[in-house]
Amino acid sequence: MKIIPSLKLYFLVMMLITGVATISIMSVVSFKYFVYGIDIAIGDSMRSIANIENVSEGNPVGINDFVVASRWQDLPPIIQEKLDQNSLEDNQLLKALDGKPPFSQPKAAYFAIRLDVDGQERYISSMLTSESRPKFEDSGPPPFINLLLIGLTVMALFTLAPYFILRKIATPVEKLMLWAKQLNKKQLSLPAPDFHYSELNSLAKIVQSSLQSVQTILKREKRFLGYASHELRTPIAVTRTNTELLRKMISKGISSEKQLVVLDRIERASITMTDLTETLLWLNRQSDKSIPVKSISLGLMTQQLLEQLTYLLNGKNVDVTIETDISIHSLPEALCQIVITNLIRNALQHTQEGIITIQQSKSRLVINNQNMSDDKHDEELGFGLGLELTARLVQHYGWQYENVATANGHHVEINFA
Incomplete structure (x- = not known):
C-alpha cells in the first residue's frame, strides 16, 4: 500500500530534527567552551605566580595547589608520571585527566606549564583531586549530564512549540479544504470566508476564481448546445425531407431538372448548417474576430x-x-x-x-x-x-x-x- 505523505507530519518531523541537531551541537559547543574556560583560568593563575622568589634547583615552592620549580625534575612525581615533558611548549598549558569526561566526573586533573621569567625557566604544576577539591566530589551528576538534561528539556519544548504552531496553522487550512470541497454553484457567487491568514485567503480567491471560470465555460458550452440544437433543427429537417423526396423522385424516374431543384435545397441546407455552426462557435467563444x-x-x-x-x-x-x-x-x-x-x-x-x-x-x-x-x-x-x-x-x-x-x-x- 502506498503511503501518502502528510505535510503536517513532514513539517513536525523536520522541525524536530532541526531542533535536536541544533540543541545537540550547541550543547557540545557549550561543554567545550566550559572546559576551555577552566583551562584559561588555571593557565592565568599559573602565570600570575611564575615570578615568585626563592625558587632554585632542587628547591620548588608550593603555593596552595600550585608548585613552582626551576626544573622539570623538581615537580611532584605524579605530575612527571601523568604528563610528558616532551609535550611541553612554552606558555602552553599541558593537561591530563583521570576519568572519562564528559560522561563522568574526572577523579583527578593534572596541569603543567613552562614559562620564561626574566630569562629563567619556570615550571608550574597543579593537581586537583576529589580529596583536594569539593567540586570533584560525587555530589551530583557531571556537568555534561546537566547539559544533556537541559538539552532534552529544551528539545521537548522545541517539539511542543511547532506542534501548537502547526495546530494553529492546520485549523484554517483544514477549514479551507472543507470549504473548497463543499463549493457549489450557489457558494461560488458568495464572497470567500476569512481563513485568518492572507496567504490562505489568496488561495481561496484563486480556487473560487478558477471554479467560477470553469462554471462560466460549462454554462457557455451548455448554452451553445442549446442554441445549436435549436438552430440546426430546420436545416436538418429540410435535409431529411428533401433526401426522402429525392429518393422517391429517382425511383419514379422524375426528370433530372426537378431532382436538381431538390438537390439544391439539400446543398443550401448543408451550407446553412455549416454557417450556423461557425456563427454559434464564434458567439460562444466571444471572439474579437469579426464575422x-x-x-x-x-x-x-x-x-x-x-x-x-x-x-x-x-x-x-x-x-x-x-x-x-x-x-x-x-x-x-x-x-x-x-x-x-x-x-x-x-x-x-x-x-x-x-x-x-x-x-x-x-x-x-x-x-x-x-x-x-x-x-x-x-x-x-x-x-x-x-x-x-x-x-x-x-x-x-x-x-x-x-x-x-x-x-x-x-x-x-x-x-x-
Missing part, C-alpha cells in the same frame, strides 16, 4: 427561410403573406439567417389560426402575426432560446430591434442597417 460580411439579398433570404419553415403550418388555418424587394446589402449572412429564421419560426409556431404578414423593404424587416384561435400556448413570441439568441446578436451588432405585444399577437421589427 465576414457578404453581399446578400434580404428579400430572397426571407423567402427561402419561409419556404423551409412552412412545415410548421401543417394542420393550421393560417394565411401568410410576404412582400420583399431585391435590394442588396453587405451583412454577415449567417447572423442574418439566424435572426430572420427565429423571428419567422416564432410567428409560425405561435399562430394557430389567423394571419401572418412579412414585409421586407431595404434593410428593414417587419413581421406581424394575429392569432384568432382560443388555443393559447404557454410560450409567447419573445420567449425561448431562439429569441434569446436573436436578442444577443442584435445587441452585439447594434441593429434596431423592436418586439411589441398586440391584441392577438406581436409586432416585430428589425432594421439591419
Whole structure:
C-alpha cells in the first residue's frame, strides 16, 4: 500500500530534527567552551605566580595547589608520571585527566606549564583531586549530564512549540479544504470566508476564481448546445425531407431538372448548417474576430427561410403573406439567417389560426402575426432560446430591434442597417 505523505507530519518531523541537531551541537559547543574556560583560568593563575622568589634547583615552592620549580625534575612525581615533558611548549598549558569526561566526573586533573621569567625557566604544576577539591566530589551528576538534561528539556519544548504552531496553522487550512470541497454553484457567487491568514485567503480567491471560470465555460458550452440544437433543427429537417423526396423522385424516374431543384435545397441546407455552426462557435467563444460580411439579398433570404419553415403550418388555418424587394446589402449572412429564421419560426409556431404578414423593404424587416384561435400556448413570441439568441446578436451588432405585444399577437421589427 502506498503511503501518502502528510505535510503536517513532514513539517513536525523536520522541525524536530532541526531542533535536536541544533540543541545537540550547541550543547557540545557549550561543554567545550566550559572546559576551555577552566583551562584559561588555571593557565592565568599559573602565570600570575611564575615570578615568585626563592625558587632554585632542587628547591620548588608550593603555593596552595600550585608548585613552582626551576626544573622539570623538581615537580611532584605524579605530575612527571601523568604528563610528558616532551609535550611541553612554552606558555602552553599541558593537561591530563583521570576519568572519562564528559560522561563522568574526572577523579583527578593534572596541569603543567613552562614559562620564561626574566630569562629563567619556570615550571608550574597543579593537581586537583576529589580529596583536594569539593567540586570533584560525587555530589551530583557531571556537568555534561546537566547539559544533556537541559538539552532534552529544551528539545521537548522545541517539539511542543511547532506542534501548537502547526495546530494553529492546520485549523484554517483544514477549514479551507472543507470549504473548497463543499463549493457549489450557489457558494461560488458568495464572497470567500476569512481563513485568518492572507496567504490562505489568496488561495481561496484563486480556487473560487478558477471554479467560477470553469462554471462560466460549462454554462457557455451548455448554452451553445442549446442554441445549436435549436438552430440546426430546420436545416436538418429540410435535409431529411428533401433526401426522402429525392429518393422517391429517382425511383419514379422524375426528370433530372426537378431532382436538381431538390438537390439544391439539400446543398443550401448543408451550407446553412455549416454557417450556423461557425456563427454559434464564434458567439460562444466571444471572439474579437469579426464575422465576414457578404453581399446578400434580404428579400430572397426571407423567402427561402419561409419556404423551409412552412412545415410548421401543417394542420393550421393560417394565411401568410410576404412582400420583399431585391435590394442588396453587405451583412454577415449567417447572423442574418439566424435572426430572420427565429423571428419567422416564432410567428409560425405561435399562430394557430389567423394571419401572418412579412414585409421586407431595404434593410428593414417587419413581421406581424394575429392569432384568432382560443388555443393559447404557454410560450409567447419573445420567449425561448431562439429569441434569446436573436436578442444577443442584435445587441452585439447594434441593429434596431423592436418586439411589441398586440391584441392577438406581436409586432416585430428589425432594421439591419
